Amino acid sequence: MSLLKILVFAALIAFGLFNMVQGIQERLRVTYIGKRENRLDNIGERIKGLLVYALGQKKVIREADGGIMHLMIFFGFNIYIIAILQFMLSGLIPGFVVPFISDNAVFYLLADIIGLIAMIGILYSGWRRWVQKVERLEAEKFGSPGENLILAMILGLSLLIVSVFLGTGFKAALTQDPMYSLAPVSGLFAILFNDMSQSSLAIGFDISFWANVLFATGFMVFFRYSPHVHPVFAPLNIFFRTLKPRGGMIEPIDFENEEIEQYGVAKVEHFNWKQLMEVYACAECGRCQANCPAYLSGKHLSPKHLIHKLKFHMEEMGKVLGPELRNAQLTNSPLSEVAIRSEKAEELMEKYLVPDIYSAEEIWDCTNCASCMEQCPVMNEHVPKIIQMRQNLVLMESEFPAEAQLAFTNMERNYNPWGVGWNTRGDWAEDLDVNILSEDSDVEIVYFTGCAGAFDDRSKKVATSFVKIMKAAGVKFGILGPEERCCGDSARRLGNEYLAQTLIAENIETLNGYGVKKIVTTCPHCLTVLKDEYPQFGGNYEVIHHTQFINQLIKEGKLRFKQAEAMKKITYHDSCFLGRYHDEYEAPRQIIDKIPGINLVEMSRTKTKSFCCGAGGGRMWLEEHGTRINVMRTEQALETNSEVIATNCPFCLTMIEDGLKDKDVSETVKAFDIAELVERNLQ
Numbered sequence: 186m187s188l189l190k191i192l193v194f195a196a197l198i199a200f201g202l203f204n205m206v207q208g209i210q211e212r213l214r215v216t217y218i219g220k221r222e223n224r225l226d227n228i229g230e231r232i233k234g235l236l237v238y239a240l241g242q243k244k245v246i247r248e249a250d251g252g253i254m255h256l257m258i259f260f261g262f263n264i265y266i267i268a269i270l271q272f273m274l275s276g277l278i279p280g281f282v283v284p285f286i287s288d289n290a291v292f293y294l295l296a297d298i299i300g301l302i303a304m305i306g307i308l309y310s311g312w313r314r315w316v317q318k319v320e321r322l323e324a325e326k327f328g329s330p331g332e333n334l335i336l337a338m339i340l341g342l343s344l345l346i347v348s349v350f351l352g353t354g355f356k357a358a359l360t361q362d363p364m365y366s367l368a369p370v371s372g373l374f375a376i377l378f379n380d381m382s383q384s385s386l387a388i389g390f391d392i393s394f395w396a397n398v399l400f401a402t403g404f405m406v407f408f409r410y411s412p413h414v415h416p417v418f419a420p421l422n423i424f425f426r427t428l429k430p431r432g433g434m435i436e437p438i439d440f441e442n443e444e445i446e447q448y449g450v451a452k453v454e455h456f457n458w459k460q461l462m463e464v465y466a467c468a469e470c471g472r473c474q475a476n477c478p479a480y481l482s483g484k485h486l487s488p489k490h491l492i493h494k495l496k497f498h499m500e501e502m503g504k505v506l507g508p509e510l511r512n513a514q515l516t517n518s519p520l521s522e523v524a525i526r527s528e529k530a531e532e533l534m535e536k537y538l539v540p541d542i543y544s545a546e547e548i549w550d551c552t553n554c555a556s557c558m559e560q561c562p563v564m565n566e567h568v569p570k571i572i573q574m575r576q577n578l579v580l581m582e583s584e585f586p587a588e589a590q591l592a593f594t595n596m597e598r599n600y601n602p603w604g605v606g607w608n609t610r611g612d613w614a615e616d617l618d619v620n621i622l623s624e625d626s627d628v629e630i631v632y633f634t635g636c637a638g639a640f641d642d643r644s645k646k647v648a649t650s651f652v653k654i655m656k657a658a659g660v661k662f663g664i665l666g667p668e669e670r671c672c673g674d675s676a677r678r679l680g681n682e683y684l685a686q687t688l689i690a691e692n693i694e695t696l697n698g699y700g701v702k703k704i705v706t707t708c709p710h711c712l713t714v715l716k717d718e719y720p721q722f723g724g725n726y727e728v729i730h731h732t733q734f735i736n737q738l739i740k741e742g743k744l745r746f747k748q749a750e751a752m753k754k755i756t757y758h759d760s761c762f763l764g765r766y767h768d769e770y771e772a773p774r775q776i777i778d779k780i781p782g783i784n785l786v787e788m789s790r791t792k793t794k795s796f797c798c799g800a801g802g803g804r805m806w807l808e809e810h811g812t813r814i815n816v817m818r819t820e821q822a823l824e825t826n827s828e829v830i831a832t833n834c835p836f837c838l839t840m841i842e843d844g845l846k847d848k849d850v851s852e853t854v855k856a857f858d859i860a861e862l863v864e865r866n867l868q
Contacts, residue, residue, distance in 0.1 A: 194277055197398055201405030208409030209417055212465050214510045215503040218520050219458035224425040231424050234564075239420040244562040247793075251319075251470065254309050255562075261303025265346065268296035269397065272349045275356075276394035293353065294367035301370055304346045311339045321471025323489075334411055341407065345400040352393030354378055359386040412496075415468040419563040422466030425459050426564045431555055431766045432717030434569045438576070438682045449576025449680065451537055453498060454520055460570060464496035466563040473557035473567065478797040479550040482812040486550035488557035488567045491543070495570075498542050505530050538574055548574050549586055552814065553678050553802030554761040559793050568802075575680025589679050592806035596684055600670040600691075601636040602806055611666030613638065613645045617652050620663035626699045628663040630734075633715060635708040636671050637835030643842065644707075644835040650864035651707055651731050657867055658743035662705070668695050674710040677718070679803035686722065689714070693724035707731045707860060709762035709834045710801070717766075730763055732833050732859050736772040739779055745868040749782035755862075756786050756827040758818065758841060759795035760834035773833050773859050780866050786825040796821055800836035819844025823854065830856045 225231075237243050242259060246252035267286075275281045286292050314324045314335065325331050354374025357365035358381065365372060378386060408414060427434055438448055450456055473488035474480050480487045503510070506520070509530065513523045525531050539545055548571055557567045578584045595604035611621060613634070620628060632655070638648035655662050670688045677685035696704075704726050706712050716728035729737075738744050757777060763769050770792045777785050790796040799814030819841055822830045830845075832838045838858055845851040857865075 191277060194273075194398060197402045201402035204409040205405040208414065211409070211503060211507075212414065212418070213462070214507075214514055215499050216458040216461040217510055217514050218454045218499070218502060218506075219456045219461040220454070222457040222459060224427075224459055227428055230428055231426075234423050234426060235420060238423045238562075238564060242562075244560070244564075247560075248472065251313070251472075254306050254313065257302050257306025258310065261299050261306055262342065262346075265296065265300045265303050265349075268292075268300060269345070269349055269401065271296075272352055272397060273394070273401075276352065276390065276397075288364055290364045290367045293365055293371060294369070297350070297368045297370040297372075300346045300349065304343050307339055307342050307346075311336070319471075321475040321489075322469070323471060331412075335413070338404075338407065338411065338413060341400055341404055345397065345404065348393050348397040348400060350374060352390050352397060355386050355390035355393060359383065359390065412500075413469075414465050415563060418462060418465040419468065422459075422463055422563050422565065425462070427459075427566060430717040431558070432713035432762075433721065434566065435572055435677060435682075435718065436569075437686065437721045438580075440683060440686070447577070448580040448682070449578070450570070450573035451539075451577040451581060452534075453495070453502065453536075453538065453542075455577075456570065456573070460566065461495075461499060463563075463565045464492055464499055467492045467496070467565060468563060469493075470562065472560040472562065473565075476556040476560045476794060478552060478554060478556070478799065478814045478817070482799075482814045482817055484550040484811065485544055485546040486548075491547070491567055491570070492565060494542050495538075498536070502533055505533050539578060543574070545578065545584065548578065549807065551802050552761070552797045552799055552804050554797035555765045556761070556794070556797065559765045571802075572678060572680060575678075576682050577680075579680035580683060585680065586807050588807045589681075589803065592675060592679070592803070593681055593684060596671050596676055596688065600688065601640055602671065602675055603636060603640045605640045607670075608667050610634075610639045610669055611664060613640075613648060614652065614664060614666075617649060619652060620661075621666040622663045622699050622701075623666065623668060625663065627661075629661045630703045630705050631696070631699075631701050632662050632664050633672070633704050633706040633711055634664055634669060635706055635711045635835065637839075638707055639669070641835060641839070643839060647707055647835065647838070647858040647860050650858070651735075651860040653864050654735060654738070654744065654860060654867070658738045660738070665695060670695075672708075672711040672714045673718075674714045675803045675806060677714070678801070679806075689719060689722050689724070693719060693722055696724060696726065701726060703727045703729070705729050705731055705734045707835065707858070709760050709766070710836065713762050713766050730767070730769065730772070730833070732763070732773045732776060733769060735860065735863055736776050739776065744863070746780050746863075746866045747868050749780055749866050753782065754784050754786060754825075754827045755829040755831055756788055756822050756825040757791075757831045758788070758798070758822065758833075758837055759792055760832065760837045761795065761797050761801055763833050764792065764795055773831070776859055776863060777831065780862065783862075786827055788821045788825055790821055798834075798837040798840035800840050805836050805839075813844075813847070815840035815844045816847050819848055823848065823850065828854060829862075830854065831859055831862060832856060833859050 242256060245255045271283060271287055275287060282288055313319050314322050315327055350370045351374055353371035355378055357371055357375035358378040365375060447455060471489050477488050509520060509523050509525060513520045525534060539548055551571045553568050555568055592602045595602050599605060599607045634648055637644035670691045673685035673688040676688060704715055709730060712728055712730045715726060757773060759770060777783055796818045797814055798818055799809060830841050832841060838856055841856040845854055845856060
C-alpha cells in the first residue's frame with residue numbers, strides 16, 4: 186500500500202466532496218432569501234412521500250419512454266455506486282476484500298449488468314435530447330454552452346462506469362481469478378487483455394483506477410457549477426412538500442394584522458424558502474409544459490419557464506448578494522435587515538417579479554388546472570406562486586384585467602359573478618318544492634347550489650335534474666336560497682383575497698348558524714373551496730360532489746335506470762377541480778357504466794392528463810386571446826365520434842357547449858351534466 190497514493194486519492198475525493206457540499210450550501214443559502222416556514226410537521230408522512238415518489242419513482246414512471254430511461258439511470262447508477270466504491274478501495278488497498286462482495290462471482294455479474302443498464306439509460310437520455318429531439322426538453326442548438334454542459338455530464342458519467350469495466354477487466358486478466366468469470370462486460374475486456382504482459386495489465390489497472398477517481402472527483406466538482414442539481418434537491422423538495430390538500434394550498438392573508446405591509450408576492454423574498462428551493466429540484470423534463478393548456482394553446486405562460494425564470498433571478502441574486510446572504514444566515518436575520526454593500530445589489534433587491542421577471546400576461550393566463558403540479562415528478566408547486574403574484578397585483582397594485590373588475594363588482598354587490606340580484610338566488614327552485622333552511626333547517630344534507638346553478642340558465646337545468654334525483658332517492662335536503670353567497674372561488678383565484686374572505690365569512694356564519702354538517706354541490710369549484718379552504722376560516726363540513734353522492738345512492742339501491750334509447754355513445758370530460766384537485770375519476774364513470782345502453786369512449790387526454798376547459802382560476806370571467814382552450818378540448822372530444830359529451834362542472838358545461846357551437850356541431854353533438862343523464866334515464 187502506497188502512502189502517497191492514499192494521500193493523493195484522499196485529497197482528490199476531499200476536493201470533490203468539498204465542492205459538492207459547497208454547491209449544495211450555496212444554493213440553500215439563496216433560498217434563505219425567502220420567508221421562514223416550518224416544513225417539519227408530520228415526519229412519517231414526509232418519509233412515506235420520499236419512499237413513494239423519490240425511491241419509488243411513482244410519478245416518473247407515468248410516462249413509459251422517459252420514465253424507463255430515468256429508472257435505468259436512477260436505480261442503475263445509485264446501485265452501481267457500490268461497485269465503484271469497491272473498485273476504488275481494491276485499487277487503493279491491495280488485497281482489499283469485502284466479505285460476500287469482493288470475492289463473489291455473482292457480485293461482479295450483477296455489477297456489470299447494473300452498470301450496463303445505467304450507462305444505456307445515460308446514453309439514451311442524450312439520444313432523446315439530440316436525435317429524437319423530444320420537444321418538451323427544449324434542447325438548444327448542439328454545441329451551445331448549455332448543451333455542452335449536458336454532453337459533459339453524459340460523457341463523464343458514462344466514462345466513470347466504463348473505467349470500472351476496464352479496470353476490472355485488467356484485474357481479471359492479471360489475476361485470472363475465477364470470481365470474474367460471470368462478469369459479461371468486464372469478462373469480455375479480460376479476454377481482450379489476455380495477451381498483454383503482467384506489467385502492462387498492472388499499468389492498465391492503475392490508469393483505470395485513477396481515471397475512475399478523477400471522473401468521480403470531476404462529477405462532484407461539476408455538480409457545484411452545473412445548473413443540473415435536481416438529484417440532490419428533488420428528494421429534499423419531495424420531503425418538504427406541502428401536506429395540505431391541493432385545494433387548500435392558498436395561504437390565507439390575515440387582514441386584521443396591521444403589521445403586514447405586503448399582500449401577496451411582489452418580490453422573490455416574499456416567497457417562502459421551500460418555494461424557492463423548488464427551482465433547484467426542477468429536472469427540466471418539461472412534463473408540466475407538455476400538459477399545460479395555456480402553453481399548448483399558444484398563451485404566454487409556460488410552467489417550466491415560470492420555474493426557470495425564477496431560478497435565473499435567484500442565481501443572479503446568489504452571485505451578487507453572496508456576502509449579504511452569508512451574513513443573514515450567520516445572524517439568523519431576514520435579508521431585508523442586512524446592510525447591502527453595492528449599488529448592483531440594491532438594484533437587484535428592487536426588482537419586482539411582475540413585470541421585471543414575468544409579464545402580467547403570464548400570470549393571468551393560468552387556469553389553475555394544476556396539471557403542471559400533477560405531472561411534476563419532483564412535486565413542484567406552481568399554482569400557489571401564481572395566485573400569490575395575482576394577490577399582489579390586485580391588492581397592492583390594482584393592476585388586473587378590466588373584465589375582472591366587473592366580476593369583482595358583481596360579487597361585492599350581489600354576491601355572484603353574474604351580477605344578478607342576490608335576493609333571486611333561490612328562484613330557480615320555486616316550482617320544485619325544495620326546502621329552504623330559513624323555513625326548516627331539519628335536513629340531512631344541504632345542497633350548496635353555487636352561483637351557476639342559481640343564475641345561469643343552462644346550469645339551472647342541472648340543478649333541477651339533481652333535485653329530482655335526490656327526491657327520487659328519498660333524500661331529505663335543503664338549500665340556503667337567498668342566504669347563500671358565492672363560495673369565493675373566482676375571487677380567491679383571481680387574487681382578490683379580501684373579497685374572497687368576505688364571501689367565505691358570510692357563508693360560514695350562515696352555515697354554522699344552521700348547524701350544517703354535510704354539504705353536496707354540483708360545482709367542483711364550490712367543492713374545492715368548501716371542503717379544502719373553508720376549514721382555514723372555521724368552516725368544517727363534510728363536503729361531497731354530486732357525482733360522488735349519486736354514485737353512493739346507486740350503490741345503496743336508491744336509484745334504478747331504464748334502457749337508454751337516444752344516447753348510445755358518450756365521452757366523459759374530467760374537470761380539473763374534481764379530478765386533479767380531489768383525485769375523483771371513478772365515480773362519474775361508474776355512474777355512466779350503470780346506465781344501460783350507453784357506451785363510454787375515452788378521449789386521448791383523460792383522468793390525470795385531462796385537458797382543461799379553460800374556465801378555471803377565474804378565467805371564466807376574463808377574455809381569452811388566440812386559440813381557445815375550450816375549442817381544443819371540444820376537438821379532442823369530437824375525435825371520439827361520440828353523440829354526447831358528459832361533464833361534472835357548470836363551467837365545463839358552458840365551455841364545452843361554446844366549443845360545440847364554434848365547431849358548428851351543436852345540433853348533432855350534445856353536452857350534458859352527469860346529473861342530467863341520470864335524471865333522464867331514471868326508472
